[in-house]
Amino acid sequence: MTPELGHFALILSLWVALAQGVLPLVGAQRSQPQWIAIARPATTASFLLVAIAFACLTWSFYINDFSIAYVAAHSNTQLPTMYRISAVWGGHEGSLLLWVLMLAGWAQAVALFSRQLPDAMVARVLGVLGLVMFGLLAFVLLTSNPFERLLPAAEEGRSLNPLLQDPGLVYHPPMLYMGYVGMSVAFAFAIAALLAGQLDAAWARWSRPWTTVAWIFLTLGIALGSWWAYYELGWGGWWFWDPVENASFMPWLVATALIHSLAVTEKRGSFKNWTVLLAIAAFSLSLLGTFLVRSGVLTSVHAFATDPRRGIFILILLAIVVGSSLLLFALRAPKVSLGGRFSLLSRETLLLVNNVLLVVACGAVLLGTLYPLIIDALGLGKLSVGPPYFNAVFVPIMLPLLVLVAAGPIARWKQAELGDIVRRLWPAAVVALLAGIALPMLAGEWHGYVALALALAAWIIAAIVLQAIQRLKTGNPPPSWWGMQIAHFGLAAFVIGVAMVGSYEEERDVRMSPGETVTVGGHTFKFLGVEDVRGPNYTAARGSFELSKDGKMLRILHPEKRNYDSSAMPMTEAAIDAGLTRDVYVSLGEPLEGAAWAVRVYFKPFVDWIWGGCLLMSLGGLVAAADRRYRLKARTATKTVATGAMAA
Amino acid sequence: MNKFLLPLGIFIVLVALLAVGLNLNPREVPSPLVGKPAPAFTVPQLHEPEKTFSPKDMLGKVWLFNVWASWCVSCREEHPILVEFARTGMVPIVGLDYKDKRADGQRWLARFGNPYQIVPFDADGRVGIDYGVYGVPETYLIDKAGVIRFKQIGPVTPEVLEKKIIPLVQELNK
Numbered sequence: 019m020t021p022e023l024g025h026f027a028l029i030l031s032l033w034v035a036l037a038q039g040v041l042p043l044v045g046a047q048r049s050q051p052q053w054i055a056i057a058r059p060a061t062t063a064s065f066l067l068v069a070i071a072f073a074c075l076t077w078s079f080y081i082n083d084f085s086i087a088y089v090a091a092h093s094n095t096q097l098p099t100m101y102r103i104s105a106v107w108g109g110h111e112g113s114l115l116l117w118v119l120m121l122a123g124w125a126q127a128v129a130l131f132s133r134q135l136p137d138a139m140v141a142r143v144l145g146v147l148g149l150v151m152f153g154l155l156a157f158v159l160l161t162s163n164p165f166e167r168l169l170p171a172a173e174e175g176r177s178l179n180p181l182l183q184d185p186g187l188v189y190h191p192p193m194l195y196m197g198y199v200g201m202s203v204a205f206a207f208a209i210a211a212l213l214a215g216q217l218d219a220a221w222a223r224w225s226r227p228w229t230t231v232a233w234i235f236l237t238l239g240i241a242l243g244s245w246w247a248y249y250e251l252g253w254g255g256w257w258f259w260d261p262v263e264n265a266s267f268m269p270w271l272v273a274t275a276l277i278h279s280l281a282v283t284e285k286r287g288s289f290k291n292w293t294v295l296l297a298i299a300a301f302s303l304s305l306l307g308t309f310l311v312r313s314g315v316l317t318s319v320h321a322f323a324t325d326p327r328r329g330i331f332i333l334i335l336l337a338i339v340v341g342s343s344l345l346l347f348a349l350r351a352p353k354v355s356l357g358g359r360f361s362l363l364s365r366e367t368l369l370l371v372n373n374v375l376l377v378v379a380c381g382a383v384l385l386g387t388l389y390p391l392i393i394d395a396l397g398l399g400k401l402s403v404g405p406p407y408f409n410a411v412f413v414p415i416m417l418p419l420l421v422l423v424a425a426g427p428i429a430r431w432k433q434a435e436l437g438d439i440v441r442r443l444w445p446a447a448v449v450a451l452l453a454g455i456a457l458p459m460l461a462g463e464w465h466g467y468v469a470l471a472l473a474l475a476a477w478i479i480a481a482i483v484l485q486a487i488q489r490l491k492t493g494n495p496p497p498s499w500w501g502m503q504i505a506h507f508g509l510a511a512f513v514i515g516v517a518m519v520g521s522y523e524e525e526r527d528v529r530m531s532p533g534e535t536v537t538v539g540g541h542t543f544k545f546l547g548v549e550d551v552r553g554p555n556y557t558a559a560r561g562s563f564e565l566s567k568d569g570k571m572l573r574i575l576h577p578e579k580r581n582y583d584s585s586a587m588p589m590t591e592a593a594i595d596a597g598l599t600r601d602v603y604v605s606l607g608e609p610l611e612g613a614a615w616a617v618r619v620y621f622k623p624f625v626d627w628i629w630g631g632c633l634l635m636s637l638g639g640l641v642a643a644a645d646r647r648y649r650l651k652a653r654t655a656t657k658t659v660a661t662g663a664m665a666a
Numbered sequence: 667m668n669k670f671l672l673p674l675g676i677f678i679v680l681v682a683l684l685a686v687g688l689n690l691n692p693r694e695v696p697s698p699l700v701g702k703p704a705p706a707f708t709v710p711q712l713h714e715p716e717k718t719f720s721p722k723d724m725l726g727k728v729w730l731f732n733v734w735a736s737w738c739v740s741c742r743e744e745h746p747i748l749v750e751f752a753r754t755g756m757v758p759i760v761g762l763d764y765k766d767k768r769a770d771g772q773r774w775l776a777r778f779g780n781p782y783q784i785v786p787f788d789a790d791g792r793v794g795i796d797y798g799v800y801g802v803p804e805t806y807l808i809d810k811a812g813v814i815r816f817k818q819i820g821p822v823t824p825e826v827l828e829k830k831i832i833p834l835v836q837e838l839n840k
Contacts, residue, residue, distance in 0.1 A: 607777050
């Protein structure tokens with residue numbers, strides 16, 4: 019019964035979403051209040067229906083209903099409850115349903131928290147979201163129905179891929195999807211503004227907090243994925259330039275550009291067309307990411323089962339959504355006013371450079387990701403593009419960005435003076451120079467690469483401190499200012515982590531018998547032995563290592579080698595002792611003769627700063643999005659727009 | 667000409683390429699080598715550089731020729747399956763370390779296990795060119811007369827092993 023109920027709710031939600039998409043949009047264009055008023059209730063109805071469908075699927079997983087093909091393929095009775103729940107999004111059908119649920123959730127949030135916006139604007143935004151949702155629901159129902167029955171029912175399920183049985187993977191996809199799908203709100207605001215012909219500062223202010231919140235989720239989602247790869251895949255790397263990773267990174271780069279460009283549009287009325295284009299691009303890249311991951315046009319370590327019908331459907335959906343948006347853009351953009359003028363050296367110019375660099379970086383990643391596909395499509399052969407390309411192209415683009423991060427917030431709008439910037443920032447340059455020379459020598463060997471990275475990080479941090487001192491003299495700056503500085507500080511921390519772990523990590527692969535020791539990065543591991551343990555759905559060889567530094571015992575580490583009952587592939591669970599300035603990481607390789615094992619130990623200085631930096635960036639976003647002025651000034655902004663429109 | 671049409675134009679080209687790409691299988695490359703004698707070569711071995719390996723050494727045996735590298739992500743996915751398969755001893759596996767650094771290759775095998783009977787070392791990738799290696803990993807099944815009978819591009823999966831490689835090995839060994 020439950021799956022049929024879920025299926026029925028899903029079909030109903032398809033038609034409600036269509037109503038939500040069409041009626042308010044038509045109503046707003048014709049100024050019919052009754053049709054505009056449909057937007058909010060329709061949004062709530064479609065959200066509730068999708069939520070019911072999702073709850074039905076989750077319940078089916080919880081009670082192990084193996085008469086549903088999707089449940090039988092991704093769960094079994096031995097699976098711990100937590101992973102039975104997260105298995106809901108462990109496969110294609112369920113993760114798409116999660117995608118739609120989040121889209122409905124974002125739309126519902128817009129309906130709830132936009133009481134202060136004009137009704138016609140909200141109706142358009144919800145309408146656009148409704149149309150996107152209709153497309154995705156049609157995709158789910160026609161090609162990827164999670165409620166399909168399996169008759170006769172399976173005795174036992176096939177279980178979830180052991181790689182996915184991990185806390186990191188319980189949270190990673192929902193976070194990432196929240197970010198992906200959140201871009202649809204910025205997109206919907208942009209399309210609504212284009213439809214209304216009202217591209218102005220008020221529009222930018224309305225969409226700013228939404229964009230920032232979506233960006234926070236995207237940042238956290240990518241960071242969680244990277245962290246998961248670091249400890250679960252067991253070879254100590256944190257980013258692989260894999261197509262699936264790139265698919266999430268490209269919207270992030272464009273969303274970051276969008277956040278900065280929205281600031282210009284709100285404060286100065288400039289860059290309007292550019293901002294709209296970025297909003298469309300950010301969501302398009304989210305859709306493109308879904309296409310790349312779900313259609314199997316690219317090979318990746320994330321092997322998903324693929325079905326050509328699905329690929330065609332997403333491609334058509336992508337073509338309709340993005341194609342019509344870009345057409346609308348081409349029709350409306352020529353009529354948009356250019357906004358305030360600014361001189362060659364001004365905050366506008368610096369933010370423009372920021373935007374150009376981020377977009378070029380995104381283009382480089384896109385090219386690298388699609389290049390094998392393009393060459394193949396043109397019949398020129400098969401090839402793959404690896405990390406050397408991405409590192410060679412991406413890093414040089416990021417360097418000027420890191421230099422400018424410090425100067426941007428200091429430069430004045432409209433016209434800045436070079437002398438003023440130099441006068442305020444020269445101490446930061448001195449600090450950067452000293453840091454670049456001294457810090458690498460303290461850490462170990464001096465390399466040009468790490469010196470440059472640490473100098474840039476020091477430059478950013480010193481500039482933040484200087485600005486804070488200068489601003490605090492004249493009262494407390496607003497939260498949005500603090501948010502920006504926290505996020506920029508997070509960027510510096512991220513750079514430090516990448517540079518340190520890239521240059522000073524140490525690893526050893528050794529054969530160890532019980533009682534033997536190995537030392538890496540000043541930390542000594544004493545191998546105590548291996549015992550067999552039984553987990554809920556696996557058996558494991560569990561090693562014990564005594565970790566000590568300078569003769570002082572720190573703790574016992576337990577890396578494992580697991581054999582899941584439902585899979586032939588042995589899984590390596592590394593044991594990590596995390597710290598502020600270093601991780602030490604031990605994992606078991608193969609058993610050798612006698613009681614000896616192949617053991618691999620890592621010393622990773624500052625590796626946690628990579629994810630700590632991402633956390634700080636998200637925190638900065640949160641502080642900025644919570645700024646009260648977004649809520650207070652909305653009314654007044656509306657009024658000025660209204661009077662402005664009347665005067666015109 | 668409206669310059670704001672440019673993004674739409676770029677997008678249309680992109681969609682066209684994706685549409686073509688959808689009909690291609692990135693893992694499927696036609697191999698002109700199947701049914702032909704395995705190209706000859708002589709290269710040093712990974713662990714003992716003074717010893718060499720040549721496909722001639724394997725004449726009279728059915729053997730599996732796997733091309734891998736320590737920098738190859740998909741090889742890690744494939745590796746446990748090969749390690750498991752090597753335990754059955756059904757067929758000798760020779761693993762060509764392709765475009766790699768000697769130390770990296772040795773460390774990689776020490777870490778993930780060594781399913782190979784012999785590990786030839788192809789530092790500059792010349793053997794790979796002769797064999798038409800598009801992307802690592804690739805696996806060839808070669809018969810007693812030194813003729814390539816099957817080629818797998820991309821990781822060997824348990825399915826490929828059971829449905830293609832094992833039946834073919836049994837047939838060739840008859």
